[in-house]
Amino acid sequence: MSMPPRSRTGSGPLVAGLIIVIVVAVVVSVLAAAGITPERAWNSFFPVGGATPATDRGVATRSLYNIVFFIGATIFVIVEVMIVFTVFRYRRKPGDETLPAQTHGNNLVEVIWTAIPTAIVLFLFVLSWQTLNTVEAKAVSDVHVRAVAARFQWRFDYLDANGATIFSQALPVGPDGGLTLPVGEPVTVTLKSEDVIHAFYVPKFLFKRDAVPGRDNTFSFTVEEPGTYRGQCAELCGAYHGSMVFEVHALPKADFETWLKTQVDKANATPAPLPSGAAGPTVELTAKNVAYTANTLEAPANTAFTIHFVNADAGVPHNVEIKDSAGKSAFKGEIITGQAETTYAVPALAAGTYTFACTVHPNMTGTLTVQ
Amino acid sequence: MATTTLNPAAPAYRSGLYSWLTTTDHKKIGIMYLVNSIVFFVAGGSLAMVVRLELAQPGMQFVSEAFYNQAFTMHASFMLFLFVIPILAGFGNYVVPLMIGAPDMAFPRINALSFWLLPLGGLLMASGFLVSGGAAASGWTEYPPLSGAQFSGTGTDLWIMGLTLIGTSSILGAINFLVTIFKMRAPGVTLFRMPIMVWTVLVTSVLVLMATPVLTSALIMLFIDRNYGGHFFDPANGGNPVLYQNVFWFYSHPAVYIMILPAMGIISEILPVFSRKPLFGYKAFIFATVCIGALGFSVWAHHMFTTGAVFLPFFSLMTFLIAVPTGVKMFNWIATMWRGKLSFDTPLLYAVGFLTMFLIGGINGAFSAAVPVDFAIHDTYWVVAHIHYVLFGGSVFAIFGGIYYWFPKMTGRMLNETLGKVQFVIMFVGFNLTFFPMHQLGLAGMPRRIADYSASAGWSELNLVATIGGFVIAASLLPFFWNVLISLRNGKIAGDDPWGGNTLEWATTSPPPAYNFDHLPEIRSERPVFDARYGRTAGH
């Protein structure tokens, strides 16, 4: 029967190989030009760029990752090499119409390449189960925090031994905010959600756990290194899921205890009297759906003025913070939880362009023109 | 007796629109499945471009956060439910009756119904974009409470209804495949002489039959919670959000095997033909396929390791074990090529692309089986890398391989080889450029499903690279569509058997007549056409 001419196979794989080599060369050059050293490239194959995990359990997870990675990488190299070799070695010579040996199979080989992978995965399973026991172990700890997730921010309630809240941190980020913890002490966190499913995720801890409404998830860990660690919600919770960030501040134990005592004292102190009477002109601003309803505001220069702030988001904390063009904070209003309104007495500002933003939700921003 | 003069070469499909709309011919229905699926592939791909455009740089440049969530939700919904699953069903529809020597499927009218439910269900889902509140936006997984009435609008109801129709289409198709395979094999086609493609469709159909109805129950419960005051998943009234996840994943994990097994079947047809050797370990293949199908029902909660509500060691063990039959297949495929005589036509290029890329997807999946590692990488871009390596590097490459392999049979014309190779190279490069950096992004801590990220996170460069890769993938479709257009008009005439095939579809004309076969060759193995071509004694 007539068949269209078949591919002239002889040089096909060589052309393909050439193309692949060119592409790889381009990629490597681009990476090098972008400042990616081989060491950085290698580290990118490991959690958080190869950095040491910040918790004891994170270190255990990293060790497990290393083993899985090396086994996986070895299998990858061996099998890919086999495929590439086969593809080059057994290409049909042009014009060769004879059949190769029609091997149907080999039972021994089947047994071997079933048994060896089974042994490998069982080994990995046992190893990962052991690590899991380490990671999931509940610690006896004096520091107990309830992390409450809601759309779209985190709140951290510090609990005493009876589970009562002694201090509530409504600011998820910043030097005045975040989840402050002691270094070297076991910490227990209980996750709660007030609405949809969220997840508490700190990449440097190599750990995340879901916050499921109707369910308390509790876990423990010990932070080994002081520092600030980024965290973020890792379960889709709505439009501003990507903004639901938080920070973990790990302080040496003594500093932590001082910090906690200061916060508790502040929380118990009688609040300062509100400034009496509205000073100067009033600027209206509303926060709704985790956004300001106005992106641009105007205020007179060198005159104290008032912001009448309406928080229309039920259950969501907002405020207004004004920063000058250098990023220095010129005014920070008290955080209120909607639905509520308040008046902020803003001191006189020099003429210029400022930005205003919500301290809880950094994605809520606008421009304030003072003239 | 009277003799009639029948033209054995069936005419090209120039019959009118009406005949296509009312056909019950499995071949036409199969082609309609392919066309409908490609339409949704383009729609889903466009939505992916919206996602990649927005993520290329920090800051929201193009769309709102709310629309972004609709974009990735509908991208995945289109790709999984309206592209990958149906196009493989479409290949099965076209090829299975031919491969077993049957004149059609067991229930041709139900076959037509199965097809038409797809554009209907797809339109219902897509119509979410037109209603207030937009399309479904809680991820293709649609977990409550986020997908509940308090937080999601009508688009979610339309998504539920559309998906219920699509699920019905799948289930009816599965019944059809199973009855066809069990009852309509030609004499000589015993179960252990069926092509592997038919075996994978068989096992896939069992999975569809038993898993998809569980999805239907989850969708109905969600619909009742949303619209009839139900409390299935409402924790304030005794309901349990994790219940949804369990019922949902009981389907959705077997679903990924529904998406890969027929693709593996396609690879198992292409490799022997283009290596000129039989598939190595035919029975081992069948055994591995059945094992994957069975084990696939026991791993679902590995999607839920971080909920705190799962018995972790069991699901970790089963997830590790399912790597074994998958690995066995990989070795058998390589052994098929080993000591063969490979001819590098486009179908083989895609098959080799499948092997090299699916391997990566399989290996990076093993990381998630190790539960503590999953605690680190779950819901990050590592998972996005994994799913795309197995679904794109795996299923989509196999699908394109199948298109190039069977287009001659379906249309009577060859696709242009040069354009095919150009498409493969561009697609292969673009695919890796897009999805390989996602391993790094996930390890660096970038979560999934976020519309935006901070410039200080350090994720900007890799996101830009991934977006460029996305454009390259999109570009690779241009030679493909051009190829299809020009080949339909002017492609080389294919004849019955342009590739030197092994299986029965190559024993009839291209395209086949309505009743498929004038006569069948003797069937004594899984390669009847090969046997007929070389005589049974040729190295058999």
Add this chain to the structure above:
Amino acid sequence: MTADADATAPIPAHALTIHTEAIDGHGSGGVGTPVLGMLLFIVSEVMFFAGLFAAYFTLRAGYTEVVNGTIQHVWPPTQYADLLNPFTLRTESGALNVILPATIILVISSFTCQMGVWAIRRDDHKGFVRSIAVTVVLGATFLLLQAFDYSVLMSEGLTMGSTTFGTTYFTLTGFHGAHVFGGVLMLSVVLYRGMAGQFTSKHYDMVEATSLYWHFVDIVWIFLFSILYLAPLLGRGA
């Protein structure tokens, strides 16, 4: 076989004789094609109900109430505890409790349906039509009694939103009722076609398939009745 065979050559006789066993689905012996199709469909329906039952058992296991000041696991919820007792002929407010008669009627209808199948197998057309007609009537009666029962329960305060008990109860029984309705439609078609003489002892696949479906619907009801109505009688807190 070659593609370039002369297109105008007469087709050989053996190719003109089409053996229809493959199309009829009776060639390979064993179960006929329509019946196999129905059995597979029933498998899918079993899995659908399995999902609903999984939800029922999960929510039941997690249901707690405050009883005498402590949180306890009870089921059904206290306020609905006696509503579903099938053996009390009247509810507290005096309405008729028809679920037990309805159950008996549905079980009988399975017998009459099977009698219809046996009748057509021996070509007893009159007996066949009679049995199927009775089955249709019994099936429709079950639906009417079920609807009445719903109205009684709702007037007693049990609705879809009455804790997870109400949600699961109405979902499970509601979808079962929908399946009964589908079955009654199928039986009506069988009755119509039977009265038109379309079935014989050699050709009654649809009757067989429909009866299998009807038996499935009945078996699901027996499970539902046992789990929703009988099991709670064994002791609350199960």
